[in-house]
Each structure stands twice: as structure tokens, then as C-alpha cells.
Amino acid sequence: MAHAATHDHHDAHHGAPSNFFTRWFMSTNHKDIGTLYLIFSLTAFFIGGSFAMVIRAELFKPGMQLVQPYFFNEMTTMHALVMIFGAIMPAFVGLGNWMIPLMIGAPDMALPRMNNLSFWILPFAFVLLLSTLFLPGGAPAGGWTMYPPLSLQSGSLAYAVFAIHLMGISSIMGAINIIATILNMRAPGMDLLKMPVFVWSWLITAFLLIAVMPVLAGAVTMLLTDKYFGTSFFNAAGGGDPVLYQHIFWFFGHPEVYIMILPAFGIISEIVPTFSRKPIFGYKAMVFAIAAIAFLSFIVWAHHMFAVGLPLGAEIFFMYATMLISVPTGIKVFNWVSTMWGGSLTFETPMLFAIAFIILFTIGGFSGLMLALVPADFQYHDTYFVVAHFHYVLVTGAAFAIMAATYYWLPKWTGQMYSEFWGKVHFWCSVIFVNVLFFPQHFLGLAGMPRRIPDYNVAFADFNMISSIGGFLFGASQLIFAGVVIHCAFFSKKKAADRVWEGARGLEWTVPSPAPHHTFELPPVIHDDELAHGHVED
Amino acid sequence: MGQQQGAYFVPVKSYWPIVAAVVMFLTVFGAAHWLNAEPGETGFGKTVITVGFIGILLMFFGWFRSVINESLAGKYDAQVDRSFRMGMMWFIFSEVMFFGAFFGALFYTRMFSVPWLGGEGHGVLTHQFLWGDYAAAWGAGGGNGPGNIGGNFQTVAPWGLPLLNTLILLTSSVTVTIAHHALKAGHRGKVLVFLGLTVLLGAVFVYAQAHEYMEAYHELNLTLHSGVYGSTFFMLTGFHGLHVTLGTIMLAIIWLRVLAGHFSRDHHFGFEAVAWYWHFVDVVWLGLFMFVYIL
Ligand SMILES: [Cu+2]
Numbered sequence: 001m002a003h004a005a006t007h008d009h010h011d012a013h014h015g016a017p018s019n020f021f022t023r024w025f026m027s028t029n030h031k032d033i034g035t036l037y038l039i040f041s042l043t044a045f046f047i048g049g050s051f052a053m054v055i056r057a058e059l060f061k062p063g064m065q066l067v068q069p070y071f072f073n074e075m076t077t078m079h080a081l082v083m084i085f086g087a088i089m090p091a092f093v094g095l096g097n098w099m100i101p102l103m104i105g106a107p108d109m110a111l112p113r114m115n116n117l118s119f120w121i122l123p124f125a126f127v128l129l130l131s132t133l134f135l136p137g138g139a140p141a142g143g144w145t146m147y148p149p150l151s152l153q154s155g156s157l158a159y160a161v162f163a164i165h166l167m168g169i170s171s172i173m174g175a176i177n178i179i180a181t182i183l184n185m186r187a188p189g190m191d192l193l194k195m196p197v198f199v200w201s202w203l204i205t206a207f208l209l210i211a212v213m214p215v216l217a218g219a220v221t222m223l224l225t226d227k228y229f230g231t232s233f234f235n236a237a238g239g240g241d242p243v244l245y246q247h248i249f250w251f252f253g254h255p256e257v258y259i260m261i262l263p264a265f266g267i268i269s270e271i272v273p274t275f276s277r278k279p280i281f282g283y284k285a286m287v288f289a290i291a292a293i294a295f296l297s298f299i300v301w302a303h304h305m306f307a308v309g310l311p312l313g314a315e316i317f318f319m320y321a322t323m324l325i326s327v328p329t330g331i332k333v334f335n336w337v338s339t340m341w342g343g344s345l346t347f348e349t350p351m352l353f354a355i356a357f358i359i360l361f362t363i364g365g366f367s368g369l370m371l372a373l374v375p376a377d378f379q380y381h382d383t384y385f386v387v388a389h390f391h392y393v394l395v396t397g398a399a400f401a402i403m404a405a406t407y408y409w410l411p412k413w414t415g416q417m418y419s420e421f422w423g424k425v426h427f428w429c430s431v432i433f434v435n436v437l438f439f440p441q442h443f444l445g446l447a448g449m450p451r452r453i454p455d456y457n458v459a460f461a462d463f464n465m466i467s468s469i470g471g472f473l474f475g476a477s478q479l480i481f482a483g484v485v486i487h488c489a490f491f492s493k494k495k496a497a498d499r500v501w502e503g504a505r506g507l508e509w510t511v512p513s514p515a516p517h518h519t520f521e522l523p524p525v526i527h528d529d530e531l532a533h534g535h536v537e538d
Numbered sequence: 539m540g541q542q543q544g545a546y547f548v549p550v551k552s553y554w555p556i557v558a559a560v561v562m563f564l565t566v567f568g569a570a571h572w573l574n575a576e577p578g579e580t581g582f583g584k585t586v587i588t589v590g591f592i593g594i595l596l597m598f599f600g601w602f603r604s605v606i607n608e609s610l611a612g613k614y615d616a617q618v619d620r621s622f623r624m625g626m627m628w629f630i631f632s633e634v635m636f637f638g639a640f641f642g643a644l645f646y647t648r649m650f651s652v653p654w655l656g657g658e659g660h661g662v663l664t665h666q667f668l669w670g671d672y673a674a675a676w677g678a679g680g681g682n683g684p685g686n687i688g689g690n691f692q693t694v695a696p697w698g699l700p701l702l703n704t705l706i707l708l709t710s711s712v713t714v715t716i717a718h719h720a721l722k723a724g725h726r727g728k729v730l731v732f733l734g735l736t737v738l739l740g741a742v743f744v745y746a747q748a749h750e751y752m753e754a755y756h757e758l759n760l761t762l763h764s765g766v767y768g769s770t771f772f773m774l775t776g777f778h779g780l781h782v783t784l785g786t787i788m789l790a791i792i793w794l795r796v797l798a799g800h801f802s803r804d805h806h807f808g809f810e811a812v813a814w815y816w817h818f819v820d821v822v823w824l825g826l827f828m829f830v831y832i833l
Contacts, residue, residue, distance in 0.1 A: 026551040107546040110621035113601075117555035124563035128570070137574060158573040162566035169562075172632050180624040184617060185546075214632045218639025222773070228573045231762055231769035232687055233643055236668075238765035239683030241651035248639055311660055521546065 025120070028112035030097050031515060035413070036119050037094025041402075042482065044086030044126065049475050051079035056437075056471035062458045072454035073141035074133065080144030081160075084260065085167045086126055088394065091402045092263040093118070093174045096202045099409060100178060102508040102515060103196045103532075105187025105524045110180035118174040125166035132156040143452060145249055146220065148234040148242050152227045161220045168213040175209035178202055187507075189526035193287070196506055196532040197280065200287045201266025204294045208255045208262070211298075216252040219245060243308055250301035258297045261361075261393060262290055264401030265332055268354050270506070270532065271408050272336050275351035276343030277503035282335045283533045289328035289335075296325050306374050307381040315374045322372035326365065333362055348501070349423035353404035356431045357397060364392025367442065382452075385445025391438045396431075403430070403481065410488050411496030415514030418488035426484060429477035436470025506532035547618050549608070554601040561597050564590030606808075610800060619807055626811040630818050633781070637822055640777065644770040644829060648676055652766070655684055682765025691768070692758040696831035699750050703743050704827050707782075710739035711820045714789070714813050724803045726796065733793045736816070740786030747779045774830055781819045788812045 027033050054075045058066050067075070097115065101108055109115045132139040137155015140146065151157060182203045186195070195203075222245070225231040232238025234245045265286075273280045280286060302310060302318040310318075336358050345351070367389040371377050380386060403426075411417050440463035445451075449460045456464065496513040510530060511519045568590050572583025608614065614622075654661025656674020665672065672684035677693045694700060717732035751772075754760040762772045792812050795801065801809055 022551055025556045026553050028549050028551050108548050111625055112549055113552050113555050114625070116552075117558050120556050120559035121562065124559055128563065128567060135574075156570075156574060158570040162570050166562065166566060172629075176625050176628040176632075179628055180621045184620045184624060210628050210632045211635050214636035215639045215642075218636050218643075222639075222643065222769075224573075225762075225769070225773065229762060230688075231773065232683060232766045233647075233769050235683070235685075235687070235766075236651070236655060236664075237683050237685030238687035238769070239647060239652045239655065239681060240766040240769065241647065241654075244643060244646050244651060247646060248642060251639075251642070309660070518548075 027116050028108070029517060030101050030109045030112065030115065031413075031517065033109075033112075033115050033119050034094045034096075034098030037090045037097060037122075038406075040119070040122060041087050041091035041094055042485070044082050044090065045399075045478070046482070047130070048079050048082035048087055049478060051075045051082065052471065053475050055079065056468040058454050059456070059464050060468040061465060062456050062461050064455055067454070069454050070138065070141055073143075073452065074139040076452050077140045077142065077144055078130075078133070081129060081140070082126070083394075084144065084256075085164075086122075088260045088398050088402070089171065090122060092202075092205070092260070092398075093171075093178075095267070095402070095405050095409075096174075096178055096263065098413065099508060100181055100199055100202060101185065102412075102511065102519060103199050103506055104182065104185065104190050105507050105520050105526065106181060106185035107518065107520050108185075109177050110185050111177045114173050115177050118170045118177065121166050121170040121173075125163045125170065128159050128166065129163035132159045135159070145246075145253070146223060147249075148223060148226065148245050151223060152234075157227050158224060161224045164220050165217055168217045171209050171213045175206035175213075178206040179210075182206075187520065187523040187526060190507075190531075193284070194526075194528070194531055194533060196266070197269035197283070197286050197290075198263070198266030201262045201269070201290050204290050205259050205262045208259050208294055208297065212252040212255040212259075215248060216256075219248040219252065222248070243305070246305050246308060247302070250304045251298075253304060254301045255294070255297040257390075257393070258293060260398045262294065264357070264361075264398050265290060267401045267405045267408075268336060268357055269332075271350050271354040271404055272339050272358075273532070274408075274501050274504045275346055275348060275354070276340045277345075278339055278343040279505075280335065280533060281338035281341075282331070285331055286335055289331045292328040293325060296321065296328070300325065303372055303377070306377045319372055319374045323369060326369055329365055333358060333365075348407075349418075349420060349427055350404045350408035352424065352427045352431075353400050353407065356427070357400045357404065360392055360396030360400070360431075360434075364389055364394075364397055367392065380445060382450055383445035384441040384449045384451055387451050388438050388441035388445060391441070395438070396434055400430075406481075406485065408501075409508070410485065411500040412508060412511075412513050412515055414489045414492070415496055415512075416488055416492035417494040417496050417500075418484050418492065422480060422484045422487070426477060426480040429480065430474060433470045433474035433477055437467055437474050438470075440464075440467045440470075505530065547613060547615055552601075552604065554597060554604065557593070558597045558601065561590050561593030565594060566590075606795070606800065609808075619805075622807050622811070626814060630814060633818065634822075637774075637777065637825075640770065640774050641825065641829070644774065647766045647770060652676060652680065652683070656680075677767065681767030685765070688761055688764035688768055689759055691760040691764045693760065693767075694750060694754055694758065694771075694831065696827070699746050700827055700831045703746050703750075704823065706739050706743045706746070707820045707823050710736045710743070711817055713739065714816050718809065718813055721796070721801060721806055721809060722803055726799075729796050730793065733789065733796060737786055737789045737793055740782055740789060740816075744779060744783050744786060747775065747782070771830060774826055778819065778822055778826055781822070785812070785816050785819050789816065 023032060024036065027036070054067060055072065058072055097109065100106075135156050139156065140151065140154050140160040142151035142154060146160070154160070182195070182199060222231065222233040226234050232240045234240050234242045236242070269280055269286055300318055300322045302314055303322045306315055306318075367385065371380055371386065371389055407418060407423055444460050444463050444467070447460065449456055498511065498513050499509040500513060507524060507530065508515075510524065564586055568583045568586030568588070572587060575583055653659065653674050655665060655669055656672055657665030658674065669684035672680075674680055678691060682688050682691065713732045714736045717729045717736065720728035720732060760768055760771065762768050789812055792809050795808065
């Protein structure tokens, strides 16, 4: 067996400490910190989700019903910031924290105290960000991209900027930790090309994080000095240019969207082989495709700015570079499908979410390809088509993958099985209502409905009402998710086996369920047939 | 104290991370409150910043002290050492990217936005309709944009103080390397001399930079408000100067630690990390000297 004895206490520090404060506030344990991240993420998911409910309620019918326009803009801005920096990214970091050491046979993260700091910065950053809702200046309302000069009018810009600085510091430290863990803590025999694809995806994501979070910090610092210290970075009268901000922001922003999807690719690459009872098709191609996507993410940023008046050469370059991304992404989709092909499939909840991911993320990818075409983008830019596009990649992409991962590993974390019935109810509600919610938005956008506006032409009424109904029901469906998770953690009677899923491979399934507080205190002996991808041939 | 767990070192729980999160929050919360306060009611924000900042200093002191004690107790094996090294290398990489944002802003304004405002390329209509009498130029007489924001100014001549500062930093990179070799050879006296020299050179650099700022403000009318020239000049040199200041403090602490005999010939990661950091600020300066001062 690969797992070492896990409860040989030498002193009181070894087991799970009973003191609540020391356990959760001073933790150096990757599992506890991972749990903190995941709880934080779920909380932010519901906070950001409630903002989305306000947006959909106001858009339920044309005219102004419920909220003031400024508050509506605060909601769109805060919804994005909370979901991106509070829900999606911390969820992936939490999953990485929990699973990477288990998957590579490491006792913990490489830098466990910094790991704790990475997490604990986040709640404070969000206190700072959310407090702006109650301050005289109001919350940031110029969109999460914070384009100047609009964002410079926000009274509480400094709070948002400092909150972003804190989140950036947290992300960079988290990423450094993950890279050091993967490169330095692998059990002997766990070669780089034997690592699970999830670990690979996080290695590359961590590199992206370290490369671009400082750039975002620089961009918002320039906003701060432009507003409060009289600099002219984004002021044309002083020789600057508001478009400069967009360049710097999207140099961060495009890799950022891959930061939110590459770990999802990794998750899907773990789940699909398990429930297909087949090794992943084209392991090396999968790893290479992730690396290629990461590389391309640095040279496509201006596709967010086609309508801003770029020189023609730039438009053409960024158009073709963007379309190129569909090649490695296509490789991934084909490889997932090929993994399923001829496998003996079963459809437990994680697999259902994974399959929905593959289909719906691909739809989001195709609408992205449409947006990449410069002439077409002139029409689509800043319409609901864009909103539909990025919600297909972020909700049915990133969020669905996180839910898939939760169902997949929850029994390993808690030692108990979740309710498969309620998991499936949650899945079917989610997958139906998310399409009711976002699919009509494609049509709204193609018909010209602008995003980020609280009122609209009566011609858009029907689709908006459908979309809002889908939104309310999708939001309500997520309460089932919370219920399933809470039930599994505290009330489920059904014990989980060590190898929770019949077809599951990888070191994480060789430790008991629930995973003991400390695992792999001695490096496991690696047998290739135990590994998720240990059979890879050269 | 951490302990060996099986084959690995896993540090025990520590309250420093949560303390760090709290004091970081206090600092930025105080700063945000201070920036947003009405004129005349800045007391609260400033107090909070001060408390937070002192807290950060104490936190660094306490956290590093506990790490140093663990290191001296011989708890850190080669694997921990490698993790620390990776952590420092990737931290420096993140700093490179941070400076990259500001260098990007510099290149963009010089290559694109200022010439476009002057009517070059596809900026021709902007120029004609908005800024008809603006002649694009970088530096004096144009670098602060068509609005002449901040008024006429002169630039800092590169071959005076900046050249001297370049030589100072280059020399300091050499002295720190000599000190490193001396440390590996076990000559503590030599380490102290050359590391001390490095600290001194760092301090002289900071002093000269402060002097240059005074001159810029008082005699050249080159300020942070001098359009995008002043913005890029002061933000780039300012962040760099801040890094030199931090680096100098770090070097000084390492000097004290050498004096206290914390480092051995083959176990001195703290020294090396600070030396890497020092080379990094040196390289950034070469970029600044080239693109901010000379060109
Ligand atoms: Cu993009």
C-alpha cells in the first residue's frame, strides 16, 4: 500500500488540534487550509450570486423597477469581482491545497505558514471590498475592469484598489506555494510526466498567476495615483492614454480567464477517465495543450479592445492569435471525448457535471471564436452576447468543474458519501436552468442589447424575462448544492470507501476516507498502476 | 518550533500569518480611509495606518525571528532549503512583472500615446480636433502632454547623479558577490567588510536619489504632476528607490546576522536570498538608467 501509517503521534502537535482557534486560524495543514478556502469560496458564491439575483430582478422587465441605476452598476461590478476573486479563484486554490499534496505523495504544501497567510488575507480583502457598499462613496460601479476615466469617478476607488492589492498578494503567495510544492515535494518516483493532469494544470496556472497578478497590481496602482496623487497615466491632456490602462489590464485579464479555466481542465481530465474506466486519451497532448494555451494567453489580450480604435495591424494580429487558441483547446475537447469513447461509462454526479462541462464549455468556446473575429466583434462588443459567452465559460465551465470536483472528492474529504439522488437533482436543475438563464442572452446580444444597462428596449422583454426566470431558478438550485454538501459533511450515514470510485486511479485514493489529518509522512512507494497516468509511455 | 514528521519537516502552527493578515488589512484600510477623507479629518485613517505599519514591522521581526531560530536549531533540511529558494526566486519574478507594468506604461506613452497626440499615425484626427498646436516630444517641452500639465519642466541630466548612482549600484553588486564568495570560503571578516560596503553603497544610492528628487522638485519643476513624463519618471524611480531602501535594510540585517554567526559556509540561504534581491534591483536600475534617463 502506498499510504504510510498516519497516526503515530510523537507529540501533541501531530493530530488534529482540538482548540478551534489554533486549528483554523493558525493552521499549517493543507487540508484545513483547503477546507477554509472552499468554505470561503462557497460563501462568496452565494454573496456574488445574490448580487446577480438583483441584476436579473431589475432586468425581469423593461423600465426601472427595483433599484437605482447607480446601484445596478454597483451590482454588476461587485458581482464580477466577488465571483472572480472570491468564488472561482479561491475554490481552485482550495482544491489545489487539498488535492495536490495527496496526488503527488507530499506530506503538505512546501511553505505551510505562507499558505495560511495566503488564505487569511482573503477574508480581510473582501471585508474591504464589500464595505464599500455601505460607505458614502458607494461601491465601485464602473465594471470589474475598472476602466478609467469612469472608474476614477468612484468615491471609494482606494478601497477597491487596496482590496485588489491584497487579493493579488494572496494569489501570488498561493501560486508560489503550489509551484514549490509540485517541483520540490513530489514523492520519489512521481516524475513530472506521471503527475495527474490536475497537478499539471495547477503548475501552469500558478505560473500564470505569478506572471500577471503583479501586472494587475501595477495597473490599479496607476489608477490610484491618477485619482489621488495627480499622475497622468490615463489622462490624454498629460500625454497619457485611457487605452493604456486597457492594455495593461487585459495583459493581466486574458491570462486571468485561463487562471479560471486551466484548473477546470485538470479536474475534468481526472473525472472523465475515472467514470469511463479508461486512462486518459493523449496524456502528453493534454499537458502540452495546457502549456500552449498558457503561452498564447500572453499574446491575445487586445481582443478585448477591438472596438477601442486599435491600429489595423494590431487588430489582425490579435484576431489570428486568438483564433489559434482554439487548436489546443480543441485537442483537449477531442481527447476528453476520445477518453469516453469505448469506455464503460457510468453517470454519477461528478461525471454528469463533467460531461455538461465539455458540451457547454465548448459552446462558450465557439461564441468566443465568434467574438475573436474583428468585424463581427464590432457588432457584438459590449452586448449581451459577450455576457452569454463568458458565462458559458465561467459558470458552465469553471463553476461546473468546481462542482464536479466537489462531488468527486467530497467523500474523500468527509469520509461519507453525498446523496447521489440530491446530487443528480442539483445537476439537472443546474444544467437546465443555466441554459434558460444564459442561452437567450446570445439572442439579446445579437439583437443589440447592451450590457451593464439597467433598462432596455421593450423589444428585448421576452428573452429577458426568460433569462431572469432561469436565473432565479438556477440561483435557487444552488441551495440544493449547499444542502448536499452540508448533509454529506455532517449527517450522511453512508461511509465512503478509500477508493471512492471504482475506476479511480491516483495516490489520493490510496489514503483512508476521510483523509487523515496528516498523510504521506513517509513518501509512498509509487506503483505505476496506482497512478492516474503512470502508464504513460515515452 | 517545527518538527520532523516522518521523512519531512512540517512547521508547527504559528500565529504570525494571522497577525500578518490583520496588520496588512489595518495598513490598507487606514490608507484607503485617509485617501477618501474630507480635507481636515484625516486623523483616524492616519492613526490606523501608523498602527498597521508598526504592526507590519513587528510582524516581520517576530516571524523572521522564529524562522531564524528554527534554522539555527538545525530543523531545516535540504528540501526546506529548496522550497525557500524557489519561493524567493518566484517572488523576484513577480517583482519583475510588477516593474514590467510600469515599464510597459513608459514604452506605450513614448512609442504611441504621445506621438499620437501629436498627430502621428492614426492619431491624426485627435490631434487636429483636440490638440492642434501640440508638438509631440518626450522630456522637456512635450512630455507632460498637450495640456502642459504641471507646467514647463526640465529633465534630470543622465550623466550627473544618475551615472554616479549607476556606478554605485554596479559596484555594490560586485561587493555583495565578493562577500558571498568570502562567506563560502569561510572568511567572516572579509564578509563583514564587503557586505558592510554594500550596505553603505545602498545607503549612498538612496541618499543621492533623494537629493535628485529635491533638485527635480525645486529647480527643474519636474514633479509627479508633470504629465505622463513626471508620472512614469517618479513611479519607476520611486518604486525602484523603495526596493533599494528595502534591500539595504535587508542587507543590514544580514550583516548583523553574519556578525552573530548565523551563517555557515554551506548553509546561508538568507544571505543568498538578499543577494539575489540586490542583483534584481540592480538590473532594474540598468533598465531605468537606459530608458528613463538616457534615451
Ligand atoms: Cu481574452
